[in-house]
Amino acid sequence: MKIVKSVLILILFLGIGATAWFYYPHYQIHKMKNDSMEVGKDLSRETYLDYYRQYSKQDIHHLAIGDSIIHGFGVDETENLVYKFSNQLGHEINKTVHYTNKGKNGMTSTGLNEMIKAGLLDEAIKTSDIITVNIGGNDVLKTAKKQDYYGAVKSFDTLQETFTKNLTEISMKIKEINPRATIVLLELYNPLPADHQFSDLADSLLPKWNVNIYEVAQQIPSSIVVQTTKVINSDNPQNLSQDGVHPNSAGYTAITTQILKQFSKEYRKEAV
Structure with a gap:
């Protein structure tokens, strides 16, 4: 009886641990998203769009x-994405937005x-007002x-640590x-369709990866994290190209819309 009781307790703790492992990153991201949305009592705070509308430079x-x-x-x-966002932002703030695209295929x-x-x-x-980073x-x-997908999962913690270090620097x-x-x-x-054998695994690991991006952003007052996962996911297959990885034109439009939506709602903190 004692053995059975011990096994049940062990299972309970393992279940709690697994639940915490899965849900805690979701909680962290949700909290950081809410923090970025809070206006507070300082009515002088401006959204990103208002900031650039009133920016001294044309x-x-x-x-x-x-x-x-x-x-x-x-x-x-x-x-x-770079062209669409720059062009649409220019329309929104009634200014000219010049862009420089330094993206490189395969960049880590x-x-x-x-x-x-x-x-x-x-x-x-030095000469930029807005710097977009996707990596x-x-x-x-x-x-x-x-390796393979299983090998990648085994290497997840190491990959995550290296990525976080690089993004921080x-x-x-x-x-x-x-x-x-x-x-x-x-x-x-996560670009995988819902019926892909690794889709659920990717969905469970993704918040653990993305929470690092939010934590890096918290160290930079004038930074914003775009909620790309809202528009590129298994529920929106029309936003992916035929390779099943990259956005298509509709996908880049959806990401642009998401950026501008956040620019209109989130408040920009001045660098100290």
């Missing part, structure tokens, strides 16, 4: 760095961090290709070079 400079999502893999220049967080450390983007960072997907994909270097720039970070999304 010409806004947007720099985008990262991987193929930034580059716009598979679509024409006027259909990619380590590769981007090395570029930043080498000073290859210093001048572009991390290739960290996982390249590991999966070298990238963001801090940008802040050091240009403390007044708004940094726009994009969540990593």
Whole structure:
């Protein structure tokens, strides 16, 4: 009887541990999202859109760095995220938004961090008002290709630690070079269809990955995390290209709409 009781207690604790492992990242992300939405009593705080509407400069400079999502893999220049967001933002704030697209297909967080450390983007960072960063997907994909999906899962903690270190260093270097720039970070999304054998596993791991992006953003006052997972997911297959990984034109439009929605609701904190 004691053995049975001990086994039941062990199962109970394992169940609680598994539930906490799965749900706690969701709770963390939800809390950080709510924190970014709070207005507080300081009525002088401005949304990102209001900030740029009242910005002293008539010409806004947007720099985008990262991987193929930034580059716009598979679509024409006027259909990619950088062009669509820059163009639509210009309409919203009634100003000219110039953009520089430094996205590179296959770029990893380590590769981007090395570029930043080498000073290859210093001048572009200095002259930018908004800097969009999308990185991390290739960290996982390249590991999966070298091993397999199970191998990638086993390597998840190591991948996550390396990614978080790189993103922290990238963001801090940008802040050091240009403390007044708004940094726009994009969540990593799960492109797998709901009936894929690894879809549920990816959905369970994704919040653990994305919570690191939110924690990095909390260290940068003038930063915002775009909730990409709201528009690129198994419920919106029309937003993915035929390769099943990258957004198509409709997907880039959906992400642009999501960024502008958050720009209109979230409040920009000034860098100290």
